[in-house]
Amino acid sequence: MAVTPDKVSAVEVSTADGGAAEAAASWVRVALAMFAVGWGANQFSPMLIVYRHELGLGPGAVAGLFGIYAATLIPGLLIGGPASDRFGRRAVVLPFVALSPLATLLLAAGPRSLPLIAAGRALAGLCSGVVFGAATAWVQELSHGSGLSARRAALALTAGFGLGPVVAAVLAQSVSDPLVIPYLPHLAIGVVAAVILWPVPGTGTHHATARRRWPPAAVRTLRFWLTVALPAPVVFGSMSVAIVVLPEEVTSARTLSVGFAGLMTALAFAAGTGVQPLARRLEARRGHAAIVAGLGCAAAGAAVGIAAVTSAGRLLAGTGAVLLGLAYGLCLVSGLRQAEHLAGAHDRGAVVACYFALSYAGFAAPYAVDGLNSVLGRGGAFALLAAAVAALTAWMAWHARQSGGAA
Numbered sequence: 001m002a003v004t005p006d007k008v009s010a011v012e013v014s015t016a017d018g019g020a021a022e023a024a025a026s027w028v029r030v031a032l033a034m035f036a037v038g039w040g041a042n043q044f045s046p047m048l049i050v051y052r053h054e055l056g057l058g059p060g061a062v063a064g065l066f067g068i069y070a071a072t073l074i075p076g077l078l079i080g081g082p083a084s085d086r087f088g089r090r091a092v093v094l095p096f097v098a099l100s101p102l103a104t105l106l107l108a109a110g111p112r113s114l115p116l117i118a119a120g121r122a123l124a125g126l127c128s129g130v131v132f133g134a135a136t137a138w139v140q141e142l143s144h145g146s147g148l149s150a151r152r153a154a155l156a157l158t159a160g161f162g163l164g165p166v167v168a169a170v171l172a173q174s175v176s177d178p179l180v181i182p183y184l185p186h187l188a189i190g191v192v193a194a195v196i197l198w199p200v201p202g203t204g205t206h207h208a209t210a211r212r213r214w215p216p217a218a219v220r221t222l223r224f225w226l227t228v229a230l231p232a233p234v235v236f237g238s239m240s241v242a243i244v245v246l247p248e249e250v251t252s253a254r255t256l257s258v259g260f261a262g263l264m265t266a267l268a269f270a271a272g273t274g275v276q277p278l279a280r281r282l283e284a285r286r287g288h289a290a291i292v293a294g295l296g297c298a299a300a301g302a303a304v305g306i307a308a309v310t311s312a313g314r315l316l317a318g319t320g321a322v323l324l325g326l327a328y329g330l331c332l333v334s335g336l337r338q339a340e341h342l343a344g345a346h347d348r349g350a351v352v353a354c355y356f357a358l359s360y361a362g363f364a365a366p367y368a369v370d371g372l373n374s375v376l377g378r379g380g381a382f383a384l385l386a387a388a389v390a391a392l393t394a395w396m397a398w399h400a401r402q403s404g405g406a407a
Helices: 005-042 047-054 059-087 089-109 114-142 149-174 181-197 222-229 233-251 257-274 276-285 289-311 314-342 348-402
Strands: none
Touching: 005 089, 005 114, 005 149, 005 181, 047 059, 047 149, 047 233, 047 257, 059 089, 059 114, 059 348, 089 114, 089 181, 114 149, 114 348, 149 181, 149 257, 149 276, 149 314, 222 314, 222 348, 233 257, 233 289, 233 314, 233 348, 257 276, 257 314, 276 289, 276 314, 289 314, 289 348, 314 348
C-alpha cells in the first residue's frame, strides 16, 4: 500500500509527539528521584529535637549530628558533578538514589545508637551531594534547553525538602515510637524512586573525552563570584534559620517543640515552593531581579526574627519563616538559572555542583547564630544577620543596575 504525504505527516507528528512525551516522562522521573533524596536529606531536621529529648543529647552532640551531613555533602557535590560530566548522569546518579533509603534504614535500625545515626546522616549527605548537582544537570539536558529546567529542579528539591521534615515531625509528635516510625515513609519513597529512575536514558557521556580543568572555567570568572557565589549561602542559610534556629529559640522549653518545628518547616517550604514561578518570570524578564527580591526577603525575615526571639512569639516566628522561605525560593531559582547560563555543555554538572556547594555553606547559619548569641544576645545576633543581608541586597541591586540587569 502506498504511503501518501498525509500519512507520512501523520507518522512524523506521532513520532514527534511520542518523543516529546518520552522526554517529559524522563525529566519527571529524574525530578522524582531528586524529590526522594531531598526528602531523605531533610527529614532529619525535626528529629534533632526528638533525639535531644529521648536520648538526652547535649548541644554539642546535636550540632555534630546536624553538621556531619554537610561534612559529606560538600565532597559529594564536588565529586559527583564532575564525575557525571565525565561518565554520564545516569551512571553517577542512579546508585546514590538507590543508597538514599539505605541511609534512612541505618537511622531506623539504630534509633539509640549514635554511631549508626551518624553513619546514616553521613551516607545521606553523600547521596545528596552526588545527586543534587548531577541530577540538576540531567533535568536540564532532558528538558532540551527549556527555560523551565532550573525551576523544575528547584521545585523537585523544595518539595522533598519540605514534605520530608513535615511528615517526620507529624509522626514524631503523634506515634508511640518517634525514633523509628517517622523514617518509614522515606524507605518506601526511596525504593520507588530508584525503580522509577531505572529506565531513564543517560546524558553527558558524549563529553567524556573533553579536557577539563578544575575548577570549571565558569567558576573562575569574576561574574560567577559576584553574581552567583556571593549570594549563594543565603539560599540554605535562610532555610536553616527558619526551620532550625527559630523553632529552637521560641519553643526550646516547651513540649510541642517538634510539632511547631514541623509547622515552621511547612510554612517556609510552602512559601519557597509557591514563589518559584514568580522567580522564573523575574529572571526571564529582568536579570537578577529575583536574587535582589530574595535577598530583600531574607533581610526582612531576619529583622522579624529579632522581635520573635526576644519575645518568644510564635506568630512572629511563623512570619519570619514565611519571609525566609520566600528568600530561599527566589534565590535558589535565580542561582540555578545563572549557574546553568554560565556553564558549558561539557562542565554543566561541575558548575551546578559548585553552586550547590556554595549554597550549602549557609547551613553554618545555626552555628553562627549560636556563637553570636553568646556575644550579642538573641536579638543582637538577628540584628547583625539582618544588617549583613541588607548590605548584600543593596550591593546586588547596585550591581544589577550597573550591568543593565543582564542575565
